[in-house]
Amino acid sequence: MASEQNKDASVDKGFIYLPLIAGWLVPGAGHFLLRKWGRGALIAVSIVGMFGLGIAMQGKIYSGAHDVLDLLGLVGDLGNGLLFVLSRILGLGAEQVQVTTADYGTRFIVVSGLLNVISAVDAHNLRTGRKF
Amino acid sequence: MLHPSHFAALVLFALFASVIFGITQRETPPRMIRYGIYCFVLFVGSAIVLSWLMFLIAR
Numbered sequence: 001m002a003s004e005q006n007k008d009a010s011v012d013k014g015f016i017y018l019p020l021i022a023g024w025l026v027p028g029a030g031h032f033l034l035r036k037w038g039r040g041a042l043i044a045v046s047i048v049g050m051f052g053l054g055i056a057m058q059g060k061i062y063s064g065a066h067d068v069l070d071l072l073g074l075v076g077d078l079g080n081g082l083l084f085v086l087s088r089i090l091g092l093g094a095e096q097v098q099v100t101t102a103d104y105g106t107r108f109i110v111v112s113g114l115l116n117v118i119s120a121v122d123a124h125n126l127r128t129g130r131k132f
Numbered sequence: 133m134l135h136p137s138h139f140a141a142l143v144l145f146a147l148f149a150s151v152i153f154g155i156t157q158r159e160t161p162p163r164m165i166r167y168g169i170y171c172f173v174l175f176v177g178s179a180i181v182l183s184w185l186m187f188l189i190a191r
Contacts, residue, residue: 039155046148053144056134101134104141111145115152122156132159 019127023120025081030123043119050112051083054093059105061093073106079113146175 023030028044031037061084065071077084087093097103125131136144154168 038161042151042155046151050145050148053134057136057141058133099135100138101136101141104136104138105134108141108145111149115149118156119152 016127017124020120020124023123024079024116027081027083027116027119030120031126034123034126036123036126047080047112047116047119048083050108050115051080051087054105054108054112055087057105057108058094058099058102059107059109060095060097060102061087061109063088073110076110076113079115079117080109081116084113142179143176146172146179150175 019030019033021030022033026044027047028040028042031040031043060073062070062074062077065074080087093105093109094102097106122131150168150172153171154164158164158167
């Protein structure tokens with residue numbers, strides 16, 4: 001009974017969306033904030049690894065939306081948070097997809113963004129006590 | 133520039149996606165590992181089955 005009250009008190013303390021925002025901006029950071037070190041490290045390695053492989057395969061980073069498919073790609077890329085911003089600043093990735101592996105790379109980058117959003121939402125669920 | 137084969141790209145994609153699915157969709161570490169392996173096998177297995185189906189249809 002007492003432990004449940006303590007748990008509820010710790011769940012309600014502080015800015016509740018911090019793990020969600022931190023997890024979106026930096027892969028795994030939401031879990032690190034909640035002291036889930038193992039899960040956070042695995043998420044960070046997976047998301048950064050997938051994004052890095054996408055860049056190494058000369059995948060395209062979407063910069064604007066000319067049609068619906070571009071818009072969906074841009075939304076996926078934005079899920080990478082600061083990785084997306086960093087890649088835009090440093091000019092990483094290809095402007096045009098010219099080889100087959102670049103097409104794989106583009107998908108890797110988009111999916112790493114989507115997986116990062118899932119991870120950030122998971123951190124939020126841990127923070128609110130919906131998941132343990 | 134990295135040029136993985138189609139199968140290598142598939143395995144890498146399945147590996148990373150399965151890790152995230154395992155962590156986010158289950159609550160306890162043993163169940164996370166089981167679900168991650170399940171997702172990985174489904175990703176790779178379904179790709180192999182569909183590849184053979186497409187190969188046989190194209191013949």
